[in-house]
Amino acid sequence: MQTRVNKVVAALRDKAVDGLIVVQPENRFYLSGFTGDAGALLITSGQSFIITDFRFIEQAREQSPHLEIVKIETTLADALVDLAGRLKLPVLGFEGDYITYQFYATLQNKLDKPGAMSLRSVEGVVELFRRVKEPDELAAIQKAMSLLDEGFQHICGYIKPGVSERAVALELETFMRLRGAEKTAFPFIVASGYRAALPHGEASAKSISPGEVITLDFGVMVEHYNSDMTRTVSLGVPTVQMREIYSIVLEAQLAGLAAVRAGVPASAVDKAAREIITAHGYGEYFGHGTGHGVGLAVHEGPSLSARDDTVLQAGMVVTVEPGIYLPGRGGVRIEDSVLVEQNGCRLLTGSPKDRLIEL
Template sequence: MRQDRLARLRSKMAAEELEAFVVLDLLNVRWLSGFTGSSGACVVTSGEEILFTDGRYRIQAGEECPGWELRISNEPLAAQIGGFLARCGPVRAGFESDVMTCEQLEQLSKAAPEAVLDGRKGFVSEMRAVKDAEEVERIRRAATVTDEAFRRILPHIRPGITERDVALELTYALGKSGAERESFPGIVASGPRSALPHARPTDRRLGEGEPVLLDFGAAVDGYAADITRTLFIGKPAAQLAEIYEIVLKAQEAALAAIRPGASGVDVDGVARRIITEAGYGDCFGHGLGHMLGLDVHDGPALSPRSAVILQEGMVVTVEPGIYIEGVGGVRIEDDVVVTADGCEILTRSPKDLRILEP
C-alpha cells in the first residue's frame, strides 16, 4: 500500500514540476513511510525516499520503514534536509507551507541556497482523504473497539457519579476493549452541560432525568474512530425527548444522502433542514461532520461552507445536534465509509432513545 502512496505522490510532483518534496507533518510522514516516532521528516524524489530522524529512533525507523534510506543525526531536521538538498544542486523542492515554520524555512534556505523552495498547502494531507482498503479496515477495527467500550461503560452511568469519573471509566473501557489510546480526549457532559458541544468532564454529579452526552473514540493501529451517544438516566423531560427524535431523524436522513458525488454542503443541508423546520435551527451551531483517519479530524468538514465532494473510500462522521442553553443537548454521531452506491456505517452502537434505570 505504501508503494502505491509513493507512486501517487511522485505522479503529483511530476504534474507540478517538483523534483523533490519535503514532508514534515508527522501524520503525513507516517502515512508515507510507516514511521511512528515523535521526531522525523522525509524527502521524496523521483527515485529516492529518505527518512530523517535522530538517534533515539535508529532501531525503530529501521523496523518501521523497510526500503527507505535512513539519515540519523541530532542536527535540526531542517538543517539535515537542507544538507541533502544542497548536494542535489538547483533542485525545485516543494514543502508543506502550512506545516514548516519560519525558522525551519530559514534553516533550509541557508543550508541549500541553490534549491528553489516551493511551498504547497495540503499537498500530501489532501491525498489522505480517500482511504485505501487497509486504512478502511483499521478504522473499522477502531469503530468495533469503540462500540465495545460503549457497551462496557453503560453500567457505570448512574446518579451520583461524576462526569470526571465516567470519563476515567471510559478511558479504561477503551483500553480493555483493545484501543491503543483514545483518539481524542473524551467528552462527558450531563444535565444542562450537555448543551456545550465540546464540554470537558467536571466534578458535576449525574442526576435522574438528565441527559448524559458521551463523545469518544478508540485509536487502533493509528486510525481513529469517533462516536457520540446521548443517554438519559430515568425518564427525560418532554422537550429533551422531542429533540432526541429530531436529531435521530436528521442523522438518518443525512446518512441516506451520502454517496459519491454528493457535496458536503448538500449532505449537511439535509440534516440542517430537518432541524430548522422543527424550530431548532439556531440550536445546531456546528457542521454535520468531519473526515476520519490518522487524525480524528482528518480533512475538511461537512458543513454549510464545505467544498468537499464525496468520493468512494472517504470516511466521515455524521453528527447533528441540538443544544438548548440551560436545558441540555442531544448529539448522535456515527462513522461511515462512502461506498460505490451509498455508505457503510462502521459504528454499530444502538441509537434509539435509551433510558437507563436510575
C-alpha cells in the same frame, strides 16, 4: 508504502516541485510506516529518504525499508538542506499548513544563497490521498469502531446518580484500553444536564443527577487509526423538551446518512441534516458542521459543512453528527462514522439510537 510515495511524486510533478519535505506526523507515517516522534521525509522523483537522529535509526530501517536512511548529525534543518543540495533540487516543497514559521525561516536562511534552491509551500498533497482508505486501513478503523460499541454498552451499565463525568470518562477509557485501544482519539466528552449544551464539553467534576441527559462523545486509536461516535442518553426520565430535540436530531442524522454516497458533495450531506433541524425551529442551535473525515487523524478532510464542496468518494470514512444545544438547559448530539460506498454508506458503529435511552 512505495505505491503511496509514487502517487505523491506524480502530484509533485504536476505542481513543478522537485522534492517535498514531510514532517506532519500522520503524513510521515502514511508514507513511511515510521512511528518515531522525530524526523522528516524528503520525497523526490528519484529516491526518497527518512531523516532522523541516532535514537531512531534502527527503528527507521525496520519500519521504512523502502526509504534511504539519513542520520541527523547536527540539526534537522541542516540535514535537509545538505541532502537537498546534494540532490540538486531547484524547487523544494514544504507543508505550509503545518510547519512553524521559525522552521521555515531557518530553512530559508540556510538556502538564501545565489543560485540556491527555492522553497515553495505545498498544502494538502498527502492528505488528499489519505482521504480514500485502503483495505488494511479500513480493517484497523473497523477494529477501533467496534471497541466504541463495546464501550457504550459497558458504560450504560456504569452510570448511576452521583457518579462524576470524569469517573464515567475514566471508566470508559479503561474498559476500551484493556480491550486493545492504544489510546484515546481525543479527550472524551461526557456532558450532563446543562453541560450537554456544550458541543465540546470535556468531562468535568460535575456529578450526574436523575433526569439529566448525558452526551457521550468518544473515540479510540487502534493500529494508528481513529474512531469516533456520539450517543446521548438520559439518567432516568428526561424532560419533554429533551425528548423532543432528541427525535429531531435523530431525524436529521438519518437524513444526513441517507445523503451520503459517492459522487455527492460533502456540503449536500450538511444541507440534508441542517434543513431538518431548521424546519423544526432549532437552526440557530446547530452551530457546527455535520461531520468530518476520520483516519490517521480523528478530524481530517473532507469537512461535511456548507463550505466544503468536496465530492465524496467510495472508501472515504466520515462522521455524520448533527446536534441541538440549548444554553442552560442541555443538548443532544448523535454521531456515527460511516464508510462511503458507491450507492450509499455503511455504518461502522452500531450502538442503539432509535430512542432516547433511559438508564
